[in-house]
Amino acid sequence: MIExxxxxxxxPMPVIKAQNAIKTMTSGDKLRxxxxxxGVMQDIPAWSRINGHTILKAExxxxxxxxxxxxxxx
Amino acid sequence: xxxxRKAVALISGGLDSLLAAKVMLEQGIHVEGxxxxxxxxxxxxxxxxxxxxxxxxxRNNALWSAETLGIKLHIIDVIxxxxxVLINPKHGYGQNMNPCLDxxxxxxxxxxxxxxxxxxxxxxxxxVIGQRPMSQRRETMPIISAESGADDRLLRPLCAQNLPExxxxxxxxxxxxxxxxxxxxxxxxxxxxxEKFGLDDxxxxxxxxxxxxxxxYSVKLADLWASRGKKEYEIDDIMLLKVGRHFRPKPNFKLIxxxxxxxxxxxxxxxxxxxxxxxxxHKGPLTLLDGTVEDGDxxxxxxxxxxxxxxxxxxxxxxxxxxxGEVIKSISIKPFSNEEIQEAWRV
Numbered sequence: 001m002i003e004x005x006x007x008x009x010x011x012p013m014p015v016i017k018a019q020n021a022i023k024t025m026t027s028g029d030k031l032r033x034x035x036x037x038x039g040v041m042q043d044i045p046a047w048s049r050i051n052g053h054t055i056l057k058a059e060x061x062x063x064x065x066x067x068x069x070x071x072x073x074x
Numbered sequence: 075x076x077x078x079r080k081a082v083a084l085i086s087g088g089l090d091s092l093l094a095a096k097v098m099l100e101q102g103i104h105v106e107g108x109x110x111x112x113x114x115x116x117x118x119x120x121x122x123x124x125x126x127x128x129x130x131x132x133r134n135n136a137l138w139s140a141e142t143l144g145i146k147l148h149i150i151d152v153i154x155x156x157x158x159v160l161i162n163p164k165h166g167y168g169q170n171m172n173p174c175l176d177x178x179x180x181x182x183x184x185x186x187x188x189x190x191x192x193x194x195x196x197x198x199x200x201x202v203i204g205q206r207p208m209s210q211r212r213e214t215m216p217i218i219s220a221e222s223g224a225d226d227r228l229l230r231p232l233c234a235q236n237l238p239e240x241x242x243x244x245x246x247x248x249x250x251x252x253x254x255x256x257x258x259x260x261x262x263x264x265x266x267x268x269e270k271f272g273l274d275d276x277x278x279x280x281x282x283x284x285x286x287x288x289x290x291y292s293v294k295l296a297d298l299w300a301s302r303g304k305k306e307y308e309i310d311d312i313m314l315l316k317v318g319r320h321f322r323p324k325p326n327f328k329l330i331x332x333x334x335x336x337x338x339x340x341x342x343x344x345x346x347x348x349x350x351x352x353x354x355x356h357k358g359p360l361t362l363l364d365g366t367v368e369d370g371d372x373x374x375x376x377x378x379x380x381x382x383x384x385x386x387x388x389x390x391x392x393x394x395x396x397x398x399g400e401v402i403k404s405i406s407i408k409p410f411s412n413e414e415i416q417e418a419w420r421v
Contacts, residue, residue, distance in 0.1 A: 008343060010313070012111050012134060016151045039134070046137040051146050 004033045007064065011039035015047050022053065022071055029071045030056065040065050079247040080104040080194040081229070082185050085147060086283050087135025089276045090200030090232060093267050095143050097231040098198055101248050105198075107147040108188055109136040110181050112156040113312050114285040135277040142273065152184060153309055160286070161305045165217075170292035172284060174209035175217065182222035189227075196227040196242045203233045204258040212236075232256045232264070285316065294320055297421045301325065301365070310344070314362070317341065319382070320421035323374055327365030328421065331382050346399040351379045354404070355392035358383025373405060378419075380409035 004021050006014035014035045021031055033044065038060075044067050045055050052072035059066050083095040085107035098105050140147035159180045163173030178201075185197045201210050201218075209218070215237060219228045226241040234243065235255035243250040256263045268276060285291045294315040299305045301322070317337050318330040329351075332338040338360045341350075349363040351372075361379045372395055380391035386409050395403040 012109075012115075012149050013151070015134075015137075016111060016149050019149060043134045043137060046134065046141055047147065047149070050137065050140045050144075 353383035356385030
């Protein structure tokens, strides 16, 4: 599991950070992104859907938004 | 067997870029989207700041466009590179601080670089001749093609029939007869095409998707540069221009007064970078002081801050001043009346 801290970043920066991290990963790898902008709860899943990645979990804990992504093929 | 040609589409999240990409998909082109984040994008982080905006859907329209089209979207951070575009626009600014023509040249150029690196054949945009007063005119179309380096690999599917043939048309990768001849500011042809494609939930941004076309924002940016004596900015500077009421009662400092709870929370994140003022005896906004202070400045700032607290009519309001997160002073002060807040201070 790769951890990515995207706290204090506003959308779309957490999406960009997740995208750039995933570029260095391979299919089946997992990325957990921790964010403070609630917009990520919509934007990261949308970006993941169109780029073929799977959201394993998206949760809010103490005003933080934690999303776990499994990297897809390609 | 023919090779499937690949186009990268500039996707803003608006209707035109959505349609341009759709027109290409209908012709069997493999399309992927690209979206550039300059820091000035209206639909970026702004919805996360103000509490009143939280009721609105937080949809990112570029992502929505890509999902609607069923294409990939690559979002590129160009915050640093974009500074030169904004600070030194070769073609100047539009009505406000919007360097639209230079911006388009820059973005098409970046898309061209991306296309070259990723084996894409051409670039498409949703530009329409006459749609925008600065960047989308008949005279500017060849400038964008040439200065971006895209040349005849730049295709504008919505107005291609009004322009010279491009490489994808000459080579037969796309059928020019099935491209369009839209022109002018009317949106009717786009809306009709959207209806034909069954698209009815597209974004209709008023005044574009960039804060630099906004007069009030542009005034704040000009004030920032004037106060620093040079044109420069960091991402935090341009974020803070979107938040709060701004007052410059003296040349050496500016106040950013939160307007509501969402902005209060947002400004909290900056309390270790700025002098902050907070009313203690009455409920009131968190305020950032950007600049330096001289004798009497904190009292002047406190009178303004107190004016925006619930103690605005009180004889005395207690204001706590902190620097980099540490309390340095407490001031008990009578708030300014509305008349005492000079109009010239408002940025």
